[in-house]
Amino acid sequence: MATNQNGTTPNWLNELYKQAFPHLETIKDNKDITTQIEGVDKWFYCKNARPYRIEEKFRNENYNDLLLEDYSNWTTKRPGWARDSQKTTDFLAYIFLPKKVLWVFWYPPLRQYFLTNYDTLYRKYVTESRARDYKWGETFGPTGELLFRTANIPVPLAEFPKTWLAKNFWEYLYLTKNGVNNIIGEVTPNGVNNIIGEVTPNVCQKTEQGRLLPSGKDRG
Numbered sequence: 395m396a397t398n399q400n401g402t403t404p405n406w407l408n409e410l411y412k413q414a415f416p417h418l419e420t421i422k423d424n425k426d427i428t429t430q431i432e433g434v435d436k437w438f439y440c441k442n443a444r445p446y447r448i449e450e451k452f453r454n455e456n457y458n459d460l461l462l463e464d465y466s467n468w469t470t471k472r473p474g475w476a477r478d479s480q481k482t483t484d485f486l487a488y489i490f491l492p493k494k495v496l497w498v499f500w501y502p503p504l505r506q507y508f509l510t511n512y513d514t515l516y517r518k519y520v521t522e523s524r525a526r527d528y529k530w531g532e533t534f535g536p537t538g539e540l541l542f543r544t545a546n547i548p549v550p551l552a553e554f555p556k557t558w559l560a561k562n563f564w565e566y567l568y569l570t571k572n573g574v575n576n577i578i579g580e581v582t583p584n585g586v587n588n589i590i591g592e593v594t595p596n597v598c599q600k601t602e603q604g605r606l607l608p609s610g611k612d613r614g
Contacts, residue, residue: 406568407489410496413566417441433475433483433501449475449483449501456490460497461529461546462508462515468530468543476508476547494568503562507554519547 403421412418420439424430429447438446453461463474475481486504488497508515520528531544554563 406494407496410494410566410568411438411487414496414498414564415440415446417443429482431480433478433481436487438485446484447482448485448487449481450487450489452489452491454491456493456495457548458552459548459550460488460499461531462549463531463544463546464516464528465545466542468545470542474544474546477505477512481505496566496568498564498566500562503558507558515547515549515553518553519549523548 408421411421415438417440418438419441422437422439424434424436426434432447433449434447435450436448438448440446451461462476464476466472466474466478473479475483481501483501486497486499486501488499489495490497520526528545529548531546533541533544535541551559551563
């Protein structure tokens with residue numbers, strides 16, 4: 395898992411965020427350690443809605459899969475973000491840096507999917523995988539010492555049911571046409587980029603009875 399090394403959000407990513415959240419007015423980086431641990435990297439302030447809690451994950455390559463973190467510290471067996479009950483995240487922003495692709499997942503259903511299907515996912519993508527192991531992440535200290543390892547299960551996007559993706563997943567591309575015009579749009583869950591340039595659904599809506607509403611009336 396890569397991180398945005400310079401600590402700033404690229405302009406293209408801000409544009410994709412605006413496309414995904416049309417009523418977005420302000421983005422604030424979260425500086426509070428407690429809520430960072432709870433899965434809040436950014437606060438999204440939208441018109442007529444409470445602030446949304448966004449967790450960001452960056453990848454340097456796009457393998458069309460989602461690295462679901464089983465353990466955030468393998469040595470201590472600390473639960474990873476994919477199943478940590480302490481997370482308060484509303485939306486997961488999953489960013490593929492080189493191709494400028496943004497995946498947005500509604501986090502509570504994503505966590506529930508991981509917990510419900512854990513045995514199957516672990517068997518298919520860990521014990522029966524070619525590597526027969528987790529996909530490991532490593533974090534190093536300032537002098538190069540290994541601080542901890544994360545254990546991740548690489549789950550292809552195709553593993554998720556299409557009905558689930560239709561309610562809980564959005565994908566956005568940032569393209570440059572002829573090196574001049576930037577084109578932003580949503581692509582369908584099957585990866586077919588068929589509505590580039592059209593107005594994308596409104597992810598940022600009011601809460602209803604304490605429940606977040608993803609975009610579209612049919613997305614409950």
